[in-house]
Amino acid sequence: MTGRDDRNGRPDGQDSQRPGEFDLIRAYFAPLARDPGSLGLTDDATVYHPGEGCELVLTKDMLSANVHFFADDPPEAIASKALRVNLSDLAAKGAVPRAYLLGLGLPDDWTAVWLERFACGLNGDQAAFDVTLVGGDTIRAGDRLQISITAIGELPEGTAVRRSGGSAGDLLYVTGTLGDAAAGLRERLDARAFDHVGLEADELRHILHRYLLPQPRVALAPVVRAHASAAMDVSDGLMADAGHLARASKVDLHIDLDRVPLSPALRRILAAERRLGLACLGGGDDYEILCLVPVDKAAAFEAEAALQRCPVTCIGTASASMDKSQGRVILQQAGVDLTDVSPDGFRHF
Amino acid sequence: MTGRDDRNGRPDGQDSQRPGEFDLIRAYFAPLARDPGSLGLTDDATVYHPGEGCELVLTKDMLSANVHFFADDPPEAIASKALRVNLSDLAAKGAVPRAYLLGLGLPDDWTAVWLERFACGLNGDQAAFDVTLVGGDTIRAGDRLQISITAIGELPEGTAVRRSGGSAGDLLYVTGTLGDAAAGLRERLDARAFDHVGLEADELRHILHRYLLPQPRVALAPVVRAHASAAMDVSDGLMADAGHLARASKVDLHIDLDRVPLSPALRRILAAERRLGLACLGGGDDYEILCLVPVDKAAAFEAEAALQRCPVTCIGTASASMDKSQGRVILQQAGVDLTDVSPDGFRHF
Numbered sequence: 279m280t281g282r283d284d285r286n287g288r289p290d291g292q293d294s295q296r297p298g299e300f301d302l303i304r305a306y307f308a309p310l311a312r313d314p315g316s317l318g319l320t321d322d323a324t325v326y327h328p329g330e331g332c333e334l335v336l337t338k339d340m341l342s343a344n345v346h347f348f349a350d351d352p353p354e355a356i357a358s359k360a361l362r363v364n365l366s367d368l369a370a371k372g373a374v375p376r377a378y379l380l381g382l383g384l385p386d387d388w389t390a391v392w393l394e395r396f397a398c399g400l401n402g403d404q405a406a407f408d409v410t411l412v413g414g415d416t417i418r419a420g421d422r423l424q425i426s427i428t429a430i431g432e433l434p435e436g437t438a439v440r441r442s443g444g445s446a447g448d449l450l451y452v453t454g455t456l457g458d459a460a461a462g463l464r465e466r467l468d469a470r471a472f473d474h475v476g477l478e479a480d481e482l483r484h485i486l487h488r489y490l491l492p493q494p495r496v497a498l499a500p501v502v503r504a505h506a507s508a509a510m511d512v513s514d515g516l517m518a519d520a521g522h523l524a525r526a527s528k529v530d531l532h533i534d535l536d537r538v539p540l541s542p543a544l545r546r547i548l549a550a551e552r553r554l555g556l557a558c559l560g561g562g563d564d565y566e567i568l569c570l571v572p573v574d575k576a577a578a579f580e581a582e583a584a585l586q587r588c589p590v591t592c593i594g595t596a597s598a599s600m601d602k603s604q605g606r607v608i609l610q611q612a613g614v615d616l617t618d619v620s621p622d623g624f625r626h627f
Numbered sequence: 628m629t630g631r632d633d634r635n636g637r638p639d640g641q642d643s644q645r646p647g648e649f650d651l652i653r654a655y656f657a658p659l660a661r662d663p664g665s666l667g668l669t670d671d672a673t674v675y676h677p678g679e680g681c682e683l684v685l686t687k688d689m690l691s692a693n694v695h696f697f698a699d700d701p702p703e704a705i706a707s708k709a710l711r712v713n714l715s716d717l718a719a720k721g722a723v724p725r726a727y728l729l730g731l732g733l734p735d736d737w738t739a740v741w742l743e744r745f746a747c748g749l750n751g752d753q754a755a756f757d758v759t760l761v762g763g764d765t766i767r768a769g770d771r772l773q774i775s776i777t778a779i780g781e782l783p784e785g786t787a788v789r790r791s792g793g794s795a796g797d798l799l800y801v802t803g804t805l806g807d808a809a810a811g812l813r814e815r816l817d818a819r820a821f822d823h824v825g826l827e828a829d830e831l832r833h834i835l836h837r838y839l840l841p842q843p844r845v846a847l848a849p850v851v852r853a854h855a856s857a858a859m860d861v862s863d864g865l866m867a868d869a870g871h872l873a874r875a876s877k878v879d880l881h882i883d884l885d886r887v888p889l890s891p892a893l894r895r896i897l898a899a900e901r902r903l904g905l906a907c908l909g910g911g912d913d914y915e916i917l918c919l920v921p922v923d924k925a926a927a928f929e930a931e932a933a934l935q936r937c938p939v940t941c942i943g944t945a946s947a948s949m950d951k952s953q954g955r956v957i958l959q960q961a962g963v964d965l966t967d968v969s970p971d972g973f974r975h976f
Contacts, residue, residue, distance in 0.1 A: 323686035337672035426730040426775035
């Protein structure tokens with residue numbers, strides 16, 4: 279929020295009667311900047327003072343209307359999703375979220391009402407996740423909204439959990455349930471997508487909500503840090519992300535399909551049309567944590583996760599990789615090796 | 628660079644035969660990530676270890692095609708400009724640049740050749756300014772390129788230079804020359820903009836180049852830190868940014884127009900058409916540093932700036948603000964108060 283006024287020097291020469299960037303920052307974003315280093319977003323940059331003996335974990339996710347959300351989603355939900363996908367990355371590394379910078383590219387038809395609701399969404403999540411806005415930039419971005427958030431987390435030096443720390447013998451855990459958000463996206467794209475499946479009204483609401491608003495597992499961060507050997511969040515889908523984890527840790531991952539945690543909605547979809555259910559399971563946008571935990575830490579991991587009221591499920595194990603250079607994912611059901619699934623997802627089903 | 632593959636779960640359902648995000652990161656951006664914490668951009672987030680006793684300075688500027696640059700500018704120059712406007716903010720706070728996260732929203736018609744040249748531009752600037760890519764995200768952003776860079780600088784704790792530290796009696800300095808970039812933008816928008824002024828070919832090249840490629844005053848950062856009481860970079864134009872400085876420091880700033888450093892091109896424009904020259908001077912995109920320096924530090928400031936081969940010019944002084952709550956900018960020439968210029972720029976000329 280450096281206060282550059284985009285009405286000056288624009289190649290497209292446009293000007294607008296709406297408030298300029300300064301007014302916009304003052305009205306909507308300065309109230310969100312509660313860290314002294316951010317000086318109410320009135321300076322060129324923010325000063326960030328890391329905690330004693332802490333390392334920072336930095337992540338940046340960009341979201342674009344009609345790619346990562348629908349332009350007509352509630353502004354509060356768009357704001358929350360943009361922040362939460364970043365908080366999910368921090369949680370997967372075991373980091374406590376602290377602050378974020380917001381880059382906002384407004385479409386030509388932005389309105390003050392929209393922006394007020396967007397800021398309101400951020401405000402609610404700042405309270406929920408104990409983070410604060412510390413800086414950023416607002417520009418006009420043309421035909422569609424663009425959001426670019428850089429989130430900052432902290433953890434004790436040397437305790438970050440990478441994708442690469444897993445070993446043969448570790449247990450593979452996942453939080454929550456998988457596949458709901460991808461089902462919700464299908465329903466958004468085609469309101470008749472699940473007509474033949476006979477989903478209940480509350481099941482439909484569940485999948486739509488899961489797509490609209492991820493629930494980052496922030497509370498699990500210290501548990502991940504204490505017990506996981508490798509971790510990441512599931513954003514591309516179970517099989518694709520398990521593939522990333524397998525390759526980074528150089529292990530094969532054996533997943534038991536019957537143990538993968540599914541919501542009642544996804545269970546119903548899978549029962550009615552296996553291919554569609556598996557496609558949802560591989561669809562991504564889950565923002566659950568997938569992690570490897572050494573066997574001797576598994577009981578403590580489960581107990582501490584329960585204390586944080588975060589459901590975790592063991593869905594498989596890691597074994598020595600058959601091919602040293604390329605960890606694989608093997609999906610099994612009732613002891614049968616379903617297929618040598620491509621790390622890219624379920625596209626071979 | 629969390630490796631989310633935007634081919635999955637896109638509301639617009641598009642897919643492409645071009646390389647996916649993973650390949651793109653591997654090919655073009657992983658080679659730019661030289662900090663061990665970034666793990667070659669293969670993890671969800673990057674671990675950043677601040678230097679002992681250091682504070683971080685964070686800044687984020689977003690740039691959009693056809694707003695901050697022309698879509699047909701050389702990709703190397705677009706990359707450089709996006710990085711450099713951020714480095715300029717860091718330098719103005721006295722911070723040494725260390726690292727950056729890159730958010731890249733690609734238009735639908737991106738090509739591998741374009742991206743290779745873009746990465747090449749970043750690579751050159753990484754060497755020139757001793758910074759490294761540590762993370763980010765790549766998405767498809769629709770009709771026009773969007774770039775969102777978060778830059779990280781460091782400085783000894785408590786030494787950041789704010790806009791707000793100036794006092795009555797301080798001298799007002801600026802680096803380089805002003806107004807060239809805004810003139811270059813006018814020439815880009817209308818190749819006949821300066822026909823009546825009679826600019827020489829090398830003067831035209833100079834203003835065009837100044838618009839295309841800012842030169843952030845990174846080398847001046849330690850000098851700013853050691854001697855300036857308040858500082859910022861000039862991105863909105865001299866008068867607007869002097870207004871920001873005046874208000875933050877609660878002083879009136881008296882600027883002598885005859886002392887404002889001008890290139891031969893801008894001098895010629897100002898002589899031929901005063902109104903046009905002043906409009907360029909107020910147009911912004913200069914990325915020079917504007918700072919207040921206490922009188923007893925001025926000689927050392929000038930000497931150390933000269934050592935860094937950074938031209939600095941004293942263009943005025945700060946006085947006690949007539950109105951305590953709102954510092955003003957007073958532009959003078961030959962001792963005559965030209966006008967009570969609005970802090971918004973030269974629009975009252």
